[in-house]
Amino acid sequence: MKQSWEGPLNKIDDYRWEIPKTYNSGMRVPGLIYASSNLLEKICQDQAAEQVANVAFLPGIVGRSLAMPDIHWGYGFPIGGVAATSLDSGVISPGGIGFDINCGIRLLRTNLTIKEVKPKIKPLVDELFRDVPSGVGSKGKINISYNEIRKVLTRGSKWAIERGFGWGEDILFTEEEGCMKDANPDLVSKRALERGKSQLGTLGSGNHFLEIQVIDKVYDPEVARELGLGEGQITVMIHCGSRGLGHQVCTDYLVTMQKAVSRYGIQLPDRQLACAPLSSPEGKNYYAAMACAANYAWVNRQCIMHWTREVFAKVFRSTPEELGLKLIYDVAHNIAKIEEHSLEGKKIKLCVHRKGATRAFPPHHPDVPEKYKKIGQPVLIPGDMGRYSYCLIGTEKAMEETFGSTCHGAGRVMSRTSAKKQARGRDIQQELREKGIIVKAESRGTLAEEMPEVYKDVSEVVEVMHQTGISRKVARMRPLGVIKG
């Protein structure tokens, strides 16, 4: 199935490559890929670039169809794609958000150092594995009614705090303060509620994880200090999304959108790009349902963080407050947002689709928490379980070029089937242990499919964003203990 892409790419500079509008007559805007020449070579090994061109077909798309350096072949949109559409003439596409609505990352700091944590890493991983439900078909330990889940969908992180899952201040350090206000649970199917009800507070499987890390390099000491991060310090990263609820919302609305495409006479090169005008009932309803799934995902990560705090307190016979277990930030990387941007010198409201891309707002932006106003929004970029993850910071440049967006991770380079073949006869868990990383996974299959070499080197991806000024490096984290589904 895999074939390389041979379409035109105009080099703008060492990190920017344009797919001209002339490549395909249906393209309304050009495409732009951010990549080093080395990454570009990998990107062109499959059809991800074609998908960047396909996204440029969307009615009302403005600027360019953008691709971050971690772009890889998805369905409809590439993973690592950003597309902004006009509110009056533009569309919203569930495929431009993905099935796992508000899949995202949160980073928790601690006062602990590597010296204190290293001897306790095994019990920490064991306890976290026990207390945070993970794996396929995992059921949560929160039992809620249909009535209650509707509150989760409307109130988001506030619901979690009111139920004792965390601290009031956590909300301030969550994108959108953990709640999209347009959420309307009446537009979420009974099926989606049913799937979501039993899975609240679960990590899931695949590339989702909970990771204990150590900061091994600080690039910007001043910003790091403002964030409360320093070399040798322990952090915890959580990566998960909206579970079955989000998957079902996307599935339901894909059906609605297939019909909308013919109703509104929209021409598309791939049915997975199915969309509806933002001003249409279909478009508005999807946005309100997507917001529900986004709120669910924030509650999910909030609950998982709460249990993580409890485990640390137990293992270190202390309290989360004493251990300084503060939330640094929580970012969504599969979402669409109505945001204000500058386009050709004018302020305009746009719908920014980020599918495998992270919001990266600059200092003084109204949506950046008060505490970070001077430095900008923290951006959290996970890598694979054998190498690094990064904390970056948003810049003005991202507002000028990428609708305030940046990369979201390493990006896969190897299919799961090839990964399994390559892992045959190897003990991935032992290989990682030799590198000082304790991994506990629900399934051995997941370990093989998620081994470090199936991903691009996240450092290379982050470097592109740093060199282009789209977001700046602050700190690098190395994994010590990993929980996988």
Added chain:
Amino acid sequence: MKKFKILEHTADIGIAAYGKTKREVFINTAKGMFEIIAGGNKDHKENFYDKVKLEADNLEGLLFAWLNELLYIGETRLVILNKFQIKELSNFQIEAEVEGMKINHPSVKIEKEIKAVTYHRLEIKKDEESGLWSAQVIFDI
């Protein structure tokens, strides 16, 4: 004739399924999907039964609905489905009976979670020359 084969896709996974009839290709697509979900864990005695009745605007939409319905049953009832009997099938409607095993049995395990069925490269068609049916579907995992 091969019932189905697993397709490679960088971030996701797909199946190509075959059949002498439309009915057979619907069944083989479902079997392929549960092969991905359960691997070799699906040959136990059935202790779950359900009925399915679905409608769609066209045949591809019906295949999408069929696989999504089975995923939904699997996830919410915690079962692995392995027997599919199609009672009625047109281009717009399907009626079927499905059987499977509950996952609470210690030897029945899910190997991989499929998040959803995608429309990406979704295809179901009859080869006019040979009269054989084939389908292709990509999953988000």
